[in-house]
Amino acid sequence: MIGDRILGVVLLLLAVVYGWEAAMFPEPFGGSEAVGPETFPLILSVVLGLSSIYLLVRPDEDEEWPHMKMLAELGFVLLILAIFTLMLQPVGFIPATTLMVGVLCWRMGAKPLPSVFTGVGSAVVVYVLFNFLLELHLPAGLLKLSGG
Amino acid sequence: METLNFLLQGFAVALTPENLMFAAIGAILGTVIGALPGLGPANGVAILIPLAFSLGLPASSALILLTSVYAGAMYGGRISSILLNIPGDEPAMMTCLDGYPMALKGRAAEALAISAIASFIGSLLATVGLVILAPILAKFALRFGPAEYFALFTLAFATLGGITGKNQVKTVVAACLGLMIATVGVDITTGNQRYTYDILELYEGVDFIIAIVGLFAISELLFFIEMHAGEGFKKVSLNKLNLSMKDIIQVLPTCLRGSVLGFIAGVLPGAGASLGSFLSYTMEKKIVGKSGYFGEGDPRGVAAPEAGNNAAANGALVPMLTLGVPGSGTTAVLLAMLISLNIQPGPMLFTQNAELVWGVIAALFVGNLILLLLNIPMIGIFVKLLSIPPKYLMPVVTLVASVGIFAISNSPLDLYFMIGFGLLGYLLRKLHIPLVPVILGMLLGPEMEKSLRHALTISDGDWTILWSSGLSVGIWAVAIAGLVLPYLIGPVLRRRMAAAQDRDHSIVD
Numbered sequence: 001m002i003g004d005r006i007l008g009v010v011l012l013l014l015a016v017v018y019g020w021e022a023a024m025f026p027e028p029f030g031g032s033e034a035v036g037p038e039t040f041p042l043i044l045s046v047v048l049g050l051s052s053i054y055l056l057v058r059p060d061e062d063e064e065w066p067h068m069k070m071l072a073e074l075g076f077v078l079l080i081l082a083i084f085t086l087m088l089q090p091v092g093f094i095p096a097t098t099l100m101v102g103v104l105c106w107r108m109g110a111k112p113l114p115s116v117f118t119g120v121g122s123a124v125v126v127y128v129l130f131n132f133l134l135e136l137h138l139p140a141g142l143l144k145l146s147g148g
Numbered sequence: 149m150e151t152l153n154f155l156l157q158g159f160a161v162a163l164t165p166e167n168l169m170f171a172a173i174g175a176i177l178g179t180v181i182g183a184l185p186g187l188g189p190a191n192g193v194a195i196l197i198p199l200a201f202s203l204g205l206p207a208s209s210a211l212i213l214l215t216s217v218y219a220g221a222m223y224g225g226r227i228s229s230i231l232l233n234i235p236g237d238e239p240a241m242m243t244c245l246d247g248y249p250m251a252l253k254g255r256a257a258e259a260l261a262i263s264a265i266a267s268f269i270g271s272l273l274a275t276v277g278l279v280i281l282a283p284i285l286a287k288f289a290l291r292f293g294p295a296e297y298f299a300l301f302t303l304a305f306a307t308l309g310g311i312t313g314k315n316q317v318k319t320v321v322a323a324c325l326g327l328m329i330a331t332v333g334v335d336i337t338t339g340n341q342r343y344t345y346d347i348l349e350l351y352e353g354v355d356f357i358i359a360i361v362g363l364f365a366i367s368e369l370l371f372f373i374e375m376h377a378g379e380g381f382k383k384v385s386l387n388k389l390n391l392s393m394k395d396i397i398q399v400l401p402t403c404l405r406g407s408v409l410g411f412i413a414g415v416l417p418g419a420g421a422s423l424g425s426f427l428s429y430t431m432e433k434k435i436v437g438k439s440g441y442f443g444e445g446d447p448r449g450v451a452a453p454e455a456g457n458n459a460a461a462n463g464a465l466v467p468m469l470t471l472g473v474p475g476s477g478t479t480a481v482l483l484a485m486l487i488s489l490n491i492q493p494g495p496m497l498f499t500q501n502a503e504l505v506w507g508v509i510a511a512l513f514v515g516n517l518i519l520l521l522l523n524i525p526m527i528g529i530f531v532k533l534l535s536i537p538p539k540y541l542m543p544v545v546t547l548v549a550s551v552g553i554f555a556i557s558n559s560p561l562d563l564y565f566m567i568g569f570g571l572l573g574y575l576l577r578k579l580h581i582p583l584v585p586v587i588l589g590m591l592l593g594p595e596m597e598k599s600l601r602h603a604l605t606i607s608d609g610d611w612t613i614l615w616s617s618g619l620s621v622g623i624w625a626v627a628i629a630g631l632v633l634p635y636l637i638g639p640v641l642r643r644r645m646a647a648a649q650d651r652d653h654s655i656v657d
Binding site for chain 2: 014025036039070084086088089108110130136
């Protein structure tokens with residue numbers, strides 16, 4: 001119940017802000033016509049607004065939400081993906097991938113050693129496959145300095 | 149006759165050694181993707197689009213590769229249904245009912261072989277149906293004006309929840325979110341900026357491929373972690389195949405009936421593969437009557453839903469190719485692929501890109517044959533793959549998805565967007581907001597807005613043009629029915645589907 005109610009409020013806000021911004025669009029060059037850039041967004045805003053009110057009035061049963069610990073775990077997974085992205089260009093594909101795949105395997109329940117192994121293995125295989133077979137260049141990063 | 153000519157030309161495209169290779173690779177990858185629980189066809193095709201894209205393949209090869217993946221995923225879905233009692237994707241659900249009991253009785257290999265044959269017949273007949281029906285529908289669709297198209301796009305959303313859909317309002321919400329994301333960027337007609345907030349990267353809008361991969365693949369990873377599903381599932385072992393011609397002949401009529409029903413369900417909006425397999429299973433049970441032992445491992449109970457869902461999957465390509473309106477998640481992803489290759493599906497596709505369309509249709513025939521040949525002798529290898537625990541598999545799948553996204557434009561920002569969509573996908577799924585309408589909204593948004601503007605420009609701002617022709621009134625009527633009917637029929641159908649499954653479980657326990 002509460003999940004759908006929160007969703008309803010968020011969507012209603014979204015609908016109002018979205019619609020209000022559409023109404024504020026500057027008039028297009030060459031004068032306004034029957035349909036402008038704001039027409040379609042305004043329709044969407046109305047439809048979404050009505051739907052979100054329905055959700056507020058008649059919410060569904062809630063799905064079971066994970067506990068704090070699991071939420072932290074899921075947040076950590078997203079963080080790892082972000083760190084992977086951050087490392088990709090400066091540090092290079094192989095170290096970034098080893099870290100990302102290794103940590104993900106570990107968090108999904110694998111033992112540390114097989115996790116590291118999967119990380120290194122997938123990093124090297126994908127790198128070689130992409131750079132040499134498919135000729136798509138993944139960032140070499142630090143390895144470039146040593147490997148030329 | 150004209151059609152036959154085109155089809156022959158199509159085979160000339162599909163049978164070049166290079167394209168044959170792509171069809172084979174796609175078929176293998178697709179089977180693997182379909183077989184692994186949690187990956188599913190929509191997900192699999194989504195992960196492979198950016199790769200096919202950044203490899204710079206010619207349009208026909210990329211399409212052949214991905215349609216083979218699509219066909220393969222439909223085949224693969226049955227493997228985990230039969231061996232694990234877990235459907236690889238939703239349409240494979242009905243296959244569990246008799247497939248798993250057969251496997252428990254030590255007839256897993258026969259169940260797999262029969263389902264492969266049924267899948268083959270289903271796909272083959274539906275592809276024939278596609279060849280016959282698509283050009284007719286394409287010709288008919290030439291009469292559609294912008295008002296009809298606007299109604300048609302609405303219909304696509306209204307029926308997407310399917311007749312068994314639970315909460316239609318949530319489908320509408322999802323569609324709105326997708327359409328709203330589609331409005332971000334520079335407006336094509338006037339050059340106005342909309343919702344870009346002066347961020348340069350948003351000028352071209354949000355790339356739907358990034359959204360698809362994030363919504364599907366990354367949210368799936370989060371769900372696996374939440375459910376502690378890393379260890380994998382216990383599976384039934386495979387026996388030596390012992391299948392006689394008699395067994396095949398016994399299920400043949402079942403396959404034929406299932407295919408016809410499945411194809412019709414696939415073509416119609418709002419029905420889709422899940423309903424296709426459900427209908428063929430229940431009808432078969434009625435026709436066979438008391439002499440059958442459905443739910444306890446009757447081979448006909450394996451053949452019917454498999455023929456049905458494969459036929460429906462190919463039937464769903466008819467509205468996708470001829471009208472540009474997909475009826476299911478996977479066809480929506482295939483539409484994404486077409487649009488990213490700069491091909492706008494619709495009636496003109498069959499005249500402007502005839503070679504391409506017919507090449508793809510021919511590839512469906514070829515891919516099917518490859519799949520049948522692969523799936524009977526090589527089934528052991530696919531079964532082995534099922535024993536790779538998800539704790540190693542999902543991280544690698546995530547890696548492949550990220551690499552694909554990164555390779556599109558070498559931009560880390562795209563990856564951050566993907567992660568963001570992953571979080572959004574997780575939240576939406578938790579709140580039971582379906583993801584497919586979001587994606588469809590992003591895909592159809594620009595065209596839908598264009599047809600609205602076009603219609604209103606013609607009528608000089610008179611909104612009644614949207615329902616002024618008989619054709620458009622008809623489409624609106626179907627759309628409204630699609631939105632309202634699930635409230636009336638849905639509960640009954642859902643109860644029946646659940647009852648069918650409960651019976652199955654009580655036998656297994």
